[in-house]
Amino acid sequence: MDNIKPIKHLFTRAAFGMRFEDVSDDEHLTAKATVKQLFKTSDNSDSIDIIKDSTDYTMLMKGDIGAKKIFLQEQRQQEKDLNLAWIDKMSKTDAQLREKMTLFWHNHFACRSNRASFAQQLNNIQRSNALGNFRTMVMEVSKSPAMLQFLNNQQNQKGHPNENFARELMELFTIGRGNYTEHDVKESARAFTGWGFNKDGEFKMRPFVHDDGQKTFMGKTGNFQGEDIINTLLERKETAYFISNKLYKYLVNETPDPAHVSAMADVFYNANYEIKTLLEYIFTADWFYDDKNTGNLVKSPVEFLTGLNRQFYITYQKPEVLLLFERALGQVLFYPPNVAGWPGGRNWIDSSSLMYRIKIPSTLLNGGIIDFTGKADPEDEAYIATLHNQQQAVATKVQAQPDWDRFLNSIPKDTSKMAIAQFMLAPKLNNTLIDTVTQATDIKQMVIELVSTPEYQLC
Template sequence: MANLKQIKHLTSRAGFGMSFGDFETAGHVTIKQAIQDVFTASADCKPLTPIKENFDYVMVDRSNPNARKMAQQKQRQQERQLNLAWLNYMSTTKGQLREKMALFWNNHFACRARQSMFAQQMLNIQRSNALGNFKTMCIEVSKAPAMLQFLNNQQNLKGHPNENFARELMELFTIGRGNYTEHDIRESARAFTGWGYDKDGSFRFRRFVHDDGQKTFMGKTGNFKGDDIINIIFEKKETAYFISNKLYKYLVNETPDPAHVQAMAEVFYNANYEIKPLLEYVFNAPWFYEEKNIGNLVKSPVELIVGLNRQFSVDYERPAVLMQFQRVLGQVLFHPPNVAGWPGGRNWIDSSSLMYRIKIPSTVLNGGVIDFAGKTDPEDEAFLTTQHNRQEDVNMRVQTKPDWDKFLNSIPKGLDKASIAQFMLEPKMSAVLKNSINNSTDTKAMVIELVSSPEYQLS
């Protein structure tokens, strides 16, 4: 069992946590084998396609109130379908690493799509490339209708360049601030003129509105198009460093170690931006398993919900409540606050969200009532009401079925209370929690107390 702590840490960072069902197996494999198993489990990628119909709310007759209302309901229904389909897949798939990285890339290329079909297309681009080539993903994302629409490149025309996409491409998606100039933004915006999409969401280069004049970008001059700009950006090692630094904060520690990030950047750049070699380097690095890097990251709301679902095989009688969970915790999939995405880290925690973070796990596992006062969304509230025909204000009984038999039976025989508790938590237990656990007489009650603790918020 010498490797158990390391493998448990690996699973929490390369996925959504380890269950007791993996306890025995983990104690008999090397860390190198465990790393290989993580990648093997995520080798295949099946597209998620809950949205079958392309619906464009923008094309609805706004002058007709009934048509407008029905269109809004249709749009919200599709948004819910996509959101819950991905949340459910993350909660059940064996390929945890792919979805954990897709969650990172989905926030890295933060985007709000007006059409759910476009959001679905963007998600599958990120999922299919999550462990592949970052440059390939960047090009595909840049040509996706969701991004072209969100950052106004559909309106980027010869003689009237729109700089939104060009700016965010460099500032947020690739090379980072301080590595380009305002002149570079203006020139690259000209190179991206003519990039657009058809009604069916297919990328289209509209040559007649493309600026085909000479452009000077990052010291190079030529008749550049968008692909040329991306190629030049990726020639710069600063791009590898920027992405490595962000990944370090996501996978290792919110406070980056410059030497470790630089080593990551060298691996990433020399691998021509292949993501898998970079992750393999991180997961094999001795510093990844240092004590200061274990149990130190605040779980995102989605990680918290998914981890809970996976650990206890939770079945939701009314899945729409998961939308409310995301809303009160501050992370609704496909609805980032802005183009910079969610800042993450300790920003996930405030006085309001912490209260819900502590309350939700015990509510889910104990079939309790949760008060969403001041946090409800009218559409979700109406949807929940129509599902069950009754609702007392915003106090809802979260009708769930955690598989307690499966969970309790998966705990290895003879494992004492302290070992059970420490397995379920990444950081060390506080003295108060340890004392409470030692005095507990019921395993189920003890487990509910564990998932309702501040320690459970950390991975």
């Protein structure tokens, strides 16, 4: 297993971790060949389609309090169902690279929606474009009812422009702070007047509230529409740099290397924003595999949970417990803290979340009990309905079933305990870990101890 170090690193970044069953018998397998394989298995975009929205919202607004209460309960259940469907997909799919990138775009175009069907639609836009063209994705995201609603563009009308969407489009989604002026925000907001959606969640351009006057944006003057603004932003190389810098922090190192990011931006810009071309460049670059770029990123809560599910083939009698794990670890899918998304990196770890991170693996793998504490964000209440008193610790029996036979049988014969340990962890083994391995008499127990270490939180 000596030749798999770069391939294992690739799996930790381009996917959700490498399993023993992913180890090929082909001794000549290269990282470059693995990159091709990861793209091949992610060729097709298989959308999530579990939310069927048949609610008549016009009638609902006229309805009584009882009807609204039932509607809200249905929405909460749909939000749970959508969250669990995506976790399940990430945990089982062969299209790991597509889902890993969908998770990136989910945080890049961070959005909360009070309609699960809108959230599902946006998630599928991000999935179908995850390895495609960034320009296409920005256009589709910008026209999605989830984003138009979240950033108030439904209220953006001629004579009364709402600048919220136009500002975030520049600051967070494309060119980045410092590369536009307040005048650019005001003028671009005028270009997006009239962009909205109907009761069925379909994009509608409403000409009667659109400002069709001349606008001056980034030094150009014309009767600009929203599409013109997006195209102008992508003409600026700063946008390619902004996205490349963010991707570097997600896939390579939390501290960007300006020279590498600049090279990435050149590739991205010259490829007319083809995401696949940029990713191929990153995954085949020598610096991607440097020691300083391995075992140095903190797994996000969703990557952590998904990785455990995949590594140990875990099934859940009550999958809702995953929602409690997300809440305890600080990343509830479809519920980013704000439009800037989760800050990520070292911010994932605090004393409370680290305690849960260390405890969760043994709880899942040994059928244990875990305590959930803490006061809920009111908007997260749908996810912690089982906690009747949110100030009080609640012990929950985690009914999870790992497939230990499959896991243990997938370990190549004659693999040493030390090799198993090094395979399970991204960082190099320190003296404490070496002692754990040396003293272990049972492989299963050793593995549980290894995944219950701080080192397992790194990828």
